[in-house]
Amino acid sequence: MSTVEVATFVDEAEARFWDAVNRAYEFTDGLSNLKTREEYRGDLFGCRYPKHGCKHENPDRHNPLAFLPWCHRWGINPMSVTKAELKRWVAELASSGQASGTQARRVSAVSSFYDSLFADEIIDVNPTHRLRAKEKPKRRTPGTAGRALNDAQALALLDAAETDSGPRRMPERSALLIALMLCAGMRVSEAINLKIEGYLAEGDQGAQITYVAKGGKTITKAVDPYVDEKIRAWLAVRPATSQLPALQAGARTAKRTLLSTEGGQPLTRQTAYRLVRRLGEAAGIPGTLSPHDLRRTYASISIQEGVSIRALQLDMGHAKSETTEGYDRSHHRPENAPTFTVGRRLARVREERERLGSAFEEWAEESVELAEASVAVAAELWEDLDDD
Structure with a gap:
């Protein structure tokens, strides 16, 4: 992306921006799950550490495409962002080569932040809801990524x-x-x-x-x-290992x-x-x-x-x-594909028919032998009767 001139905030605009940042920290701090808090901080601030707790030695480790740093870079007030500005941010995410699932997660995190502001009646509408479905990054279709072991x-x-x-x-x-x-x-x-x-x-x-x-x-x-x-x-x-010490008197370890x-x-x-x-x-x-x-x-x-x-x-x-x-x-798995399933069923039917056919042939042979033996016995009886 070509180098552009970054807009400069006046004091009032700067104050509005940092008000949005503080509200975003309040939003992430209110999330109950630690992993979710870290993910949302990364998507909103470009750094997963809590407020005033960044441990990165190099600021370049912060993601410049995270939503709030991106707004600051372009001089955009997050509290009054427009649909056109959001589309620019989404376009930059796409051009960065990030996976579609990652892009969708970032937009979802921003949308959740605005949902909280809307619920608190701080804003009148969630600006991300103005994006049409085709303008939003798509999450991958379930079942298309990863694998399972046999x-x-x-x-x-x-x-x-x-x-x-x-x-x-x-x-x-x-x-x-x-x-x-x-x-x-x-x-x-x-x-x-x-x-x-x-x-x-x-x-x-x-x-x-x-x-x-x-x-x-x-x-x-x-x-x-x-x-x-x-x-x-x-x-x-x-x-x-010993239990970790309590943070304050009376607190559980x-x-x-x-x-x-x-x-x-x-x-x-x-x-x-x-x-x-x-x-x-x-x-x-x-x-x-x-x-x-x-x-x-x-x-x-x-x-x-x-x-x-x-x-x-x-x-x-x-x-x-x-x-x-x-x-x-x-x-x-190939063995679970319909073609293999049909093949296995037909093989079982064929095997059953062959088994039954073999059993019928054995029965028929035994029946013939029994009939022949019966005829021989009958013939002997007739001979004995003739002699008498």
Whole structure:
């Protein structure tokens, strides 16, 4: 993009701009889910850190296409942005080469911010609603991205995790992380933020875990014996760390995350991603394996085994059933294609007919032999009668 002259604010315009920034911080601070707060800060401010808490040494790390920095660069008041200005921002997002899903997420974050302003009667209309559907970036169609492992790959990954060895590697932790995502369907953020106190060895339905899911929803689910076994195995070797100190007198001590580093610190998303990629390579799985591929595998296997979409939707914490259906990758497998299904059915029918035909021929042969024997006996009887 060519270099352009950046507009300069007068004091009043500058004040209006920073009023919008402060309102945006109030909006993001009010979001209950930490991951959502970080994503919205990144889309609105270009930095995921909270207000006055930026730790970036280089300001260039801030995203210049985030909505508020973009408005500041062009001298636009976010409180009175026009449709034409919004279309310019969307066009710059598209020309930057960002994926359509990322563009759609950024527009959605801005739209949510304006929805909050409209609900508080600060603005009269959400300006993003003026954009026609064809002008908004499209989110990817559910079920078109990512993959699910087949049975052999899933078992190979579990084996690789259980035998994860080498300097500073903990097979119990690797096995538990994979089990939580592949066998319990948790998101990577949910798995690494699961608290020790969220595990109950003997709940109403046996072993169970309670955690905060995407959107701030609290989910309690029973876990099968395999996952329970991996939790117990990890707790037996987990680095012992003291409870974090209370922030103030009378406050409860912070809960510890179940998964941790060698030093007892919470496991980061980056560490989890690297671990999954490394285990995928060790298991001989082609391509780059991501944590969300394990969640898709969990959903695909559940659907193939007859779990209802509604039950799976509640289990996975989805707001819409369409999202759950989009996780099913079983139709991507050749053996599940209609042509293979029809072929298998015809093969079974042919085999059944051949089996029945063979049985009929054997019966017919036995019947003929029996008839021949009967005729021979009858002939002998007639001969005996003639002699008499």
